[in-house]
Amino acid sequence: MEEPRRLKPYTRPQGERRGLLIVYTGDGKGKSTAAFGLALRAHGRGLRVRIFQFLKHASARFGEHRAFALLGIPIEGLGDGFTWKSHDLAASARLAQEGWGRAKEAILSGEYDLVVLDEATYPLRYGWVPLEAFLETLRARPAHVHVVVTGRGAPEALLALADTVTEMRKLKHAFDAGVPAQRGIEH
Structure with a gap:
């Protein structure tokens, strides 16, 4: 019989409490879901939360939009x-740039304790939002502001700046077997 693995005793870190930069990236499912779970946890602890989604349109009413509206989380x-289905990439780029302006303002304002930048890696990868300007905003944010960035293909410079990085890896997905997206699960 195999001996159980012993866990190391917990030692409370002695570092400063400060806003963290958290990145959820990779080809697997769950990046946005993890960010939304964190947003719910923060809201439940009384933190001021704001979420921006760089791919979803302003009138989207997916399950998360409905739930956050009920909770009063913007x-x-x-x-x-x-974006990959866009018929007008110039318009998509313009929306991303305008949206980044609003998200940047929210981050730098200090009004929010947690700002989620869902799907933000796409406008970075497409060059619609300059990476260095994005990183500079993250560096310049007030000390208490936590930021979560999600999306596939996070740039190495973002990963290097982040405090916590989780890569979601797909092992298997129902969609690959021909199962369509399920309401309440994928949207």
Whole structure:
């Protein structure tokens, strides 16, 4: 019989409490879900939360939008749907740039304790939001502001700046077997 693995005793870190930069990236499902779970936890602890979604359009009413509206957590769609299906990439780029302006303002204002930048890696990868300007805003944020960035293909410079990075890895997905997205699960 195998001996159980012993856990190391917990030692409370002695470092300063400060706003963290958290990145959820990778090809697996769950990046936005993890960010939304964190937003719920923060809201439940009385933190002021704001969520920006860089791909969803302003009138999106997916399950998360409905739940956050009931809880009074502001969530704003900044895009025009799924960018890779866009018929007007110039308009998609303009929306991303305008949205980044609003998100940047929220981050720097200090009004929020947690700002979620859902799907923000896409406008970074497409060059619609300059990476260095994005990183500079994250560096310049007030000390108490936590920021979560989600999306596939997070740039290395963002990963290097982050305090916590989680890579979601797909092992298997129902969609690959021909199962369509399920209401309340994928949207």
